[in-house]
Amino acid sequence: MQGSIVRWNDDRGFGFISSKEVEGDVFAHISQFKKGFRRPKVGDRVLFQLANEKGKLSAKTISLIGVQPIPIDKPSLISSLIGFLLLIALGTIIYLFLIKPKLFPAYKDMGFSCQGKTHCSEMISCDEAKFYLANCPNVEIDGNNDGEPCEMQHCNSRW
Numbered sequence: 001m002q003g004s005i006v007r008w009n010d011d012r013g014f015g016f017i018s019s020k021e022v023e024g025d026v027f028a029h030i031s032q033f034k035k036g037f038r039r040p041k042v043g044d045r046v047l048f049q050l051a052n053e054k055g056k057l058s059a060k061t062i063s064l065i066g067v068q069p070i071p072i073d074k075p076s077l078i079s080s081l082i083g084f085l086l087l088i089a090l091g092t093i094i095y096l097f098l099i100k101p102k103l104f105p106a107y108k109d110m111g112f113s114c115q116g117k118t119h120c121s122e123m124i125s126c127d128e129a130k131f132y133l134a135n136c137p138n139v140e141i142d143g144n145n146d147g148e149p150c151e152m153q154h155c156n157s158r159w
Helices: 077-103 126-135
Strands: 002-009 014-018 026-029 045-053 056-064
Touching: 026 045
Parallel strands: 026 056
Antiparallel strands: 002 014, 002 045, 014 026, 045 056
16 A cells, blocks of 8 residues: 555654545554664655555555665675674784783793792792792792792893
8 A cells, every 4th residue: 555654753653544445543563664764753754555454454564665764884795804804803812911821921831839938039930930939838938929920030021
């Protein structure tokens, strides 16, 4: 059927259609309009199917007549692929430099074990000192409590 929107409440998403083929106005809800078009307004011509629900007429599968669909910019395949690859690269960099070092510190795979050492003079490397600080009790190797052990002997970043 064809008709025209005679009343429309955009805030509430419904209105009424008048058609020469039906006596009285027909209820129309926004959910019944074809997707991809602007919102309806008073005066728009429409095509619709008529439904009778609980004794009340309503419009179903409503299409605006003479209204062009809203153009949707579809990204090109190349730009989508580039974006996807950049996202993977960024994720890899974040994992390798921020997450993995915290999950798997370098000293974890060096075979260290707690052997009762408590002072920096007993350590042989910065990695061993970091292992002891993270895993062994009663160590006295981080005098300024900054999380960096043996700064004067082994873990001096200036060397």
